[in-house]
Amino acid sequence: SFPKGAASGIFFHDILEHLDFTNESLKYRQDLVLSKLSGYGFDPSWVDVIVRMLENLSAVTLSLDAAAFSLSSVDNAQRINEMAFYFPLQNLSRAILKQIFDDFSDQDVLKGFPEKMEQLTFSPVKGLMKGYLDVLFQHEGRYFVVDWKSNFLGAALENYQKSLLNAEMQKSFYVLQYHLYVLATHLHLKMKLPGYVYERDFGGAFYIFLRGVDATSGPGYGIFEDRPDIRLVDALGKALIPNYD
Template sequence: MKKINLSKKWLLILIKWINKILINPLNSKKLNLINLKKNSYVKELKFYLPIKKKINIFYIRNLSKIIKKKNKNGEKFKIKIKKNKGILSGSIDLIIKKNNKYYLIDYKSNFLGKNINFYNKIYLKKIIIKEKYDLQYYIYSIALHRFLKRKKKYNFKKNFGGIYYLFLRGMNGKNYKNGIFFYRPKYSLIKKINNKFFKKPKI
């Protein structure tokens, strides 16, 4: 890791900001990052998904009812595929386990505005659609589900807790109303997306 030379002033600001992120509650049950036990999380989980056809984000959005109307142009979402292999690879920032449920966490550093009011649910939903993060979290959910299926007694409906997107610039260490986007997809939707766009195993 490269060393970064910071003045004492900026170092203190950075430490204070990181602490706010760590203590910030993610939900009403006061789930946060600072209280995670060492055996309750996995960082940077890499995954590989074999693709059988181009992924159409508008098809997925219609399935999930994120948007009501189909896009007539049938726009394709461009993804990076390993040469001649048809493999989609990626890395999930953090996976945590709490009360026998697994949660997917992804960090976002987007600048949405000069104060935390620009990081409320309305603004977060807009940036999710604009940047196509919804497609990202469906792919991540499929990857995590495939990974967890190796475990005995795992069941999506009982054990898949959901997805947290943490917009770091909007987290003030006090509440989960700003800077935190949460979504839990239905199993039927994950199954349809997996079986349509990705090769075996079917789920």
């Protein structure tokens, strides 16, 4: 397995930020990977492992309430990497978040999650929420958020099956993270896209656990996806953002 740790995560993000998923040339991928391995001080012998990972990532089927597609069909011009977002916070507390998610806890991905809010430790805050989306891309008129995860969950593909990813998403509070990302994207699209309708134009969020993606095995491994209920997105917006509409 490729080395674990923060440096590896930054390395993977850097490669994916610069990767053209539509370019299937082996030499192109090898050159990119070798350049990044050298830049981050990793042994060049990892090149074949990382190139295989990129091949799987480009080819694996993605599907979320829409026709299946793969990242190899997403042109560079249709994606934004590391998109910054900001929105004002009128109030943010553990109790508020717990109540919102509790109201929607009948949804599979949220079952048991409100109780995990007790583990959060921060004082109520107001001010400005700032963050970055790893990728925002458009495919056939719908917009999708992607977050890359380099977490090591085990050496076997089975360690990355959907049921285990759901547990990891809750344990690491990625569930909270992607709901905030979706809220930020919703605000962005409402401003930028004339006639925008969430249910029609927003495709959903993918959390892609890079070490567990296998194109042959399909999206049942290494890929978590969700498109939150618009009522939940609006509930978050009304609770957190002044004059949310």
